Structure formats: C-alpha cells, structure tokens
Amino acid sequence: MLALLSWFCRAIFLVVVVYFALYVLLELRVFLISRKVEQRKLTELAHSSSGAQIDSWPLVSVLLPIYNESEVVERLIDAVCNFSYPAGLLEILVLDDSTDSTTELARLRAEQHKARGVDIRLVKRSNRKGYKAGNLVNGIQQSCGEFFAIFDADFVPPADFLLKTIPCFEDPKLGFLQTGIGYENRDVSFLTRFQAMEMGHQQYVTVGLSEDGDMASLSGSSCVWRKQCVDALGGWNASTVTEDVDLGYRAQFGEWKYAYLRDVVSMSVLPETVSSYRIQRERWGRGLIHSGFKHVKQMLSQRMPLIKRMHAISTMFSSVLLASIYVLILLSLPLTYFVHFDGAFMRWGTFAFFGLAVLWGLENAFGARRGARFDDKRSAAKDLWDTYRYIAMFLPMAWYYFVGGVRALFGVYGDFHRTPKGKNSYRVIMPRINTVLLAGEVFSFLYSAISVLLGFKRGNYFLIPLNVTVCVGFGMVLYWTCKERRSLKKY
Template sequence: MNTLTTLFSYFAQVVFLAVVIYFAIYVVLELRVLLISRQVEKRKLTELARTTAPVEDNFHPSVSVLLPICNESAVVQRLIDAVCRLQYPAQFMEILVLDDSSDHTSKLAQARVNHFAQQGVNIRLIRRNKRKHFKAGNLLNGIQESSGEFFAIFDADFVPPEDFLLRTMPYFKDPALGFLQTGIDYENRDVSFLTRFQAMEMGHQQYVTVGLSEDGNMASLSGSSCVWRKTCVEALGGWNATTATEDVDLGYRAQFGHWKYAYLPDVISMSMLPESISAFRTQRERWGRGLIHSAFKHALEMFQQSMPLMKRLHAISMMFSAPLLASIYVLILLSLPLSFIVNLENANFQWIALIFFGLVAIWALNNVLGARQSTRIDGKACIFHISWDGYRYVCIFLPMAWYYFAGGVRALLGIRGEFHRTPKGHDEHPASAPLITRVLMTGEIFTFFYSLLTMLVACQHGNYFLVPMNFTVCVGFGMTLFWSWQEKRKHA
C-alpha cells in the first residue's frame, strides 16, 4: 500500500476503535442505570415514583394548560375533550388552545372551545398572525397570554388521565422543583412492527429515566405530558426557537441552572405514534438534528458544572447518545474501504469486531427487556421471540443512524430550527411529506446497495468480520424501503 492508503487505513481503524470504545462506555453506564431502575421497580418506594401522590386541599396553585396545535384535525377534538375532563378546582385552572393551524383544524378547535366555554370551562383559543419560530414561538406567545403559576403542556396527540393535575401538582411544594415529566403510553403501538419498535424504544428510554432520576443524574425529558414552574421558565428565558428540540434544550438549561426535575412513570398519558415510514423519517431526522445541536451547544456548560465523576459520565452518555448513533452510520461508510485495504483477519481487528458485536447483543437484549418492563408487555414470550424482536430492533436503529447523521450534517450547516410537524396515526399522507423525507429515502437506497456491495467485496477479499454488520444494515434498510413501497402502493 502507498503512504496515502496506509494513512487512511490507520485513520479508519482509529475511528472504528473510537466508536467501539465510546459505545462500550455507553453500554456499561446504561446497564448501571437499568439495574437501578429494576431495583426501583421492585421496591416502588422512591420519592419520585410513587403510584399516587397525596391530594392536598390546601395546595392548588393556578395552572395554565397549554395545548400547542398545528394542522391536527384528526386529534384536536379528543385532546380538548380530554383536557376539559381534568380534575382540578375550576378557579385555579385555565386552558389555552394555541392554534397555529392553516387548515380546518381551527374550525374544529374553535367549535370545541365554544362548547366547553358555554359550560363554564375557562378555555380560550389563541391564534398568531404568523407562525414565527414554530412550536417554540407558539409556546412563548401562549405563556404571555397565560395567568397560571405553572404550565401543563400536552401535544395534540396526547390524552392525559383525568387526575393528572391532582397527582402531579403536590410535588411542586418543593420550591426547587422546576419541572416534572410523566409517563407516556401509546394506543396504536400494535399497528405494525414500526409502531412496536417505537413503543419499545420509548419504553426503554422511560425505563432508563427512572434510574437516572433515582440516582440524581441528568436526563433528557419530553416536552409533552409535563408541568413547568413559571418562574423556572422565565428565569431560563423560555423555549429556544433556534433548535428543533426546544423541549430538550430547555430541560438541559433548567438542570444546569440547578432546578430539580421529577419523573413520575406511573402517571401515564396516552399518545399516538407515526404509523408511516415517511412520518417516522421526518420525525427522527428532526430529533437527531435537535439532539446533536443541543449536545454540542451545551457541552462546555456541562463540563463547567461541578459534578462527581459518575454523574458527569452519565451526563456525557445521555447528552451524546445522538452523536453516538450518528457515528454508527460513519462505520457503515467506512466498512467498504476497510474491506478493500485492511486485512480484517488480523487478531487486533478481530477482537475489536467481536467486542463491538458482543456489546450490540448485550445492548439490544437490555433494550428489549427494559422496554417490555416499562410498557408492561407480556413477559411470557419465548426466548426465540425475544431474540427475534431484539434483532429486528437493532436493524431499525441502522436507518435511524442515517437519519441522525443527516440531521447532524444539517445542524452543522446551520439548519437547526426548521420544524415539520409529525403526522400521527391515520392522519398521514406521503404527498405532504417535506423534501427532507425524499432525501432520506434516497440515502436509504444508496446505503442498502452500498452495504450489499461491501459484503460482496468483503467475501472476495476474505474479510468476513464486518459482513454481519453489513448484512444487518441491508435487513434494516430493506425493511424501511419495503415499508416505503407499501406506503406508495397504498396511496397510489
């Protein structure tokens, strides 16, 4: 090999090794958190995970329930109906429907608002002249119109339990508690494997959050089915419109500002998942773009915080999990040149590859088991079914690595605040998909054939150690392309 080829060979191997090392640290830390979560599940005695909170007649602070919506005709009526059923003293609760819609959603929402207002419910619909700064701008406008000491926020596809406020507000007797997150379940999780995958992934993340909150570590929390203290939001300057994940950004800033958070997994709101692959692509690219941007944006601030070593490691692991996933796509891209120029049969690379595949197996198994525990999936499934679910679970993470990689590149190019709403359930049609969805699908086609070529080259050169990874890539991307074909045929 010439000098340039040799340098690239070493570079590729160093990158591969670096990703494996970081992935190993991530897996070990996650296993620690999952162990804590299982201990919490066994005893059910932690302060933040009690099944019920005491209902105290003398503590009913004023609450503004904020409902940011935009073209949500399929779900807006049930959202308003559910929120109007919330059990809380009427004189201390107001409901603000923050409507950014450009379709007939506004008429549907206004009709329900009028219906409940006539019954004496303190509810208003608020519209802006321009949809500036998307959801973040909508929320900022909403809090200017609000009067409550606290903000309870629900996205359009959520249905909170009737006792949501009665079970959450008593925790805010602690003046240092800035925000509170509750559990989420999904009513359409069994529609397809795509929805089951999402429910499992979200369930796993919620199970991890139980351990993080119990151990006092940083966590990345959702922006829906949550409650914020008004003084906390004001002290932080509100939601930031320059990022696609304004909820995560605000949560980081709150934790760096030494506000406490609470996580209540047993207070569960129902939600809906994207059922089409086009909606899933759009959502995950946006999440990847926002999470990667937020990680690097707040990295210096995180390192300036005074933390014990273990808490800092967990903070790094949590904040940089999105860049880690995006880096997996870099390994996919490196697999072809590695198969050409590197003897993968040497002992050093064999060990690296075996460690990587072993870590993936451990991580997948714990993901599946954690998800089954969190989402109360029937635990009587046979080991074959769990293993098959685990393998397909891993397969879908590889297209997600591409979505996050694309999102990270776009964030690097300055495209950070762009927001496309995610259609949920049956409220989906590929004709309305933004350009980025078609770009992502083109990348899927490229990656599928790229990995297929890599396997052929690897077999020709006798470099078999990366073939399992490339085979799994082909399965994962093949699944998403098959779903795309089904979706196109359905709407043809």
C-alpha cells in the same frame, strides 16, 4: 497512500468502539438502578404524590400548542376539559397555529366546553414565528397560572393528571416534571411496535437516571413546568427544533430539580408511515445534536462528581453516538477491502464491538418491553427474531441522525416539519428531506450488500454480521416505503 487510508479507517473504527463501550457500560448501570426501583415508586417525590392532598392548590395553565391537527385536536380538548381539579384554579389555552380546518374544529369544541363553565380560550397568532417554541412563549405571556401543563395535540392525559403531579411541586426546587407516555397504536405494525419499544426503553432508563439524580433528556409533552423556573430560564428557545430538550438542559444546569413519574401515563399516537417516521427522527437527531454541542461548555463548567458528568455526556451525546454508527457502516467497505484484521488489536476490537452490541441489544430490548409495558407471551424464536429486527432498526435511525447532525453542522437549526399522525399522514405532502433520506436508504442497502459480497470474496468475514444487519434494517424501511406508496392510492 493506501496504508494511510487503512490506518485512518482503523483509527476511526476503534474510536467509535471505545465511545460505544463507555455508553453501553453507563446505560447498563442505569438499567440496573431502574430494575431495583421497578416495584416501588420511582422517586421520593413520586412517593409524596400518591394520594397526596395539599392545603392550597395553585392556579394551573394548560397549554395546548397545535398546528394542523384536525384528526386529534377534539379529543385532546375533551380530555383536558375533563381534568379533576378545584374549580376556578384551571385555565386552558388552545394555542392554535393551524392553517386548515383544525382552527374551526378547535373553536367549536372549546365553545362547547366554555358553555358548561370551563375556562378555555383559543389563542391565535398572526404568524408562526418560532414555530412551537414561539407558540408556547406567546401562550405563557397570556396565561395566569403558577404552573404550566403542556400537551401536544396527539396526547390524551388521564383525568387525575394534575391531582397526581401538582403535589410534587411542594418542593420549591422542583422546576419541572415529566410523566409516562403510552401509545394507543403501537400494535399497528412492526414500525409502530419498534417506536413504542424504543421510546419505552428511554422511559425505563429515565427511571434510573431520575432515581440516581443524573441528567436526563425529557419530552416536552405530558409534562408540568413551574412558571418561576420557565421565567428564570427565559422560556423556550426557537433556535432549536427540540426546544423542550433545550429548556430541560438549561433547567438542570441551573440546579433546578426534575421528577419523572412513570406511573402517570398519557396516551399518544405514533407515526404509522415510514415517511412520517423519517422526517421526525431526522428532526430529532438534528435538534438533539445541536442541543448537545450548544450546552457542552456549560455542562463541563458545572461542578459534579465524575460519574454524574459521564452520565451527562452520555445523555447529551447519545445522538452523536447513534450518528457515528452510520460512519461505521460507511467504513465497512474500505475496512473489508484494506484491513484483514490480522492484528490482535483490530480483531479484539471487532469482537468487543459485537459483544457490546449483543449486550446492549438484550438490555435495550428488555428495558424497551418493560418501558412500553408489553406483556404479550411469544415463542422464544419469535421473540429472538423480533429482538434482532428491533436492533436492526437502529441502523436506519443512525442514517437519519447522521443527516440531522450534518445539517446541524451546516447551521440548519430551525427547519421544522410537523410529524403527521394517523391516516392523515398518507395525505400530507412530505418535505424534500424525505426524498434525500429515502435515497440514502437505497444507497446504504446496496453499499452494505456489496460489502457482504466483498467480505465473502476476500475471506474477510469480521464485518459481515454488521453489514447483513444493515441490509435487514434498511430492507425493512424500503419494504414499508413500497407498502406506503401502494396505500397512497386509497387516500
């Protein structure tokens, strides 16, 4: 029985290592493409949008789906009402599902802009059916535009956003366009800095995916959609909590083109509390994993070159890979106890895993700093320590995605919890899943600490670096939890 358990643990370990190796090599390829285009416009479409003028500007509907966003809704409305765009060709719909003071704030601000001639309307529903997806579907049914520009409540787009993006749609096959995102509170703490870097890395990689014509997973905010494309796809689907990714996948499978304009940047706000961060990432993991499996059959039926199919698989199942890293954490204790890594296969498999982790970490951190536009000068020691902490933070993320994947497996697709931002996040009552995730953090920290002690006791040192890094990652989020609870008394 023990031999069977040992064999099973080794088999799972090696499967994850092979999966991780393929992912790292594919990402490295895209990373190198991103570097080649870093000093020039990112796509041919982006070239045409620079200073472009078109003969006839189309009618654009700006959709602002909001829900209880009293701290940021007014500045969002101000920003889109100051768009530079031909008069009479812009309508703004504030799609308000709020149940608090946000509604009155939005109404008053909309009336102020309407009084100076802006075409802006506040759209209320009788219920929140379908959450954000349902809100957007309701909005487009009441819109008149040929294109939809969409912004979440915490975004502040630049005034020339439409002048730089709409000319790209002269290509009739361009279905949607994503722009860059910056974060105004990225330097509040290492937690916000990590998030800015992690999502900056995603943006940097998307540069290469876009340039190479590969499948990408794009955000649902600070983007523009062609109405014809949305109508052809049947609109947003409320069966998943990542409705934006779902629609993007369907568009790409439908042979619509996408463009990514990293140089057009809207500012946003990151979660500042670890509780907000937890529930956001569990929701993202659940939705991304659900979307991946939901569309895998359609992806496999598409005719595409092998390298593009591999990138599609890598994109759609990167969340599954992250969740599987947590499986390695769970396996570390039995592997340390039962397996002495005497065989060359396991020994080299372990060396390969750590070698790939280092390669991925360095590439990821470099791309993250470029993508997030960090240009601060730091000492080599500080930079190395922050890079290590950056890598360590992916291990708590693996736990959140693991929980999200398990919940998706059991059919929990629509359990949507808005991510509170700013000081408001200290006053929000967190959903029950936050407690579950916190309990898992405590367990993971203690479990890995025991694995470290067992490794030293048995002279089995191969997985100690992994377990130490797990303790660092989970130790950080537990420390931030303690700080957050002390801060609650101030609010």
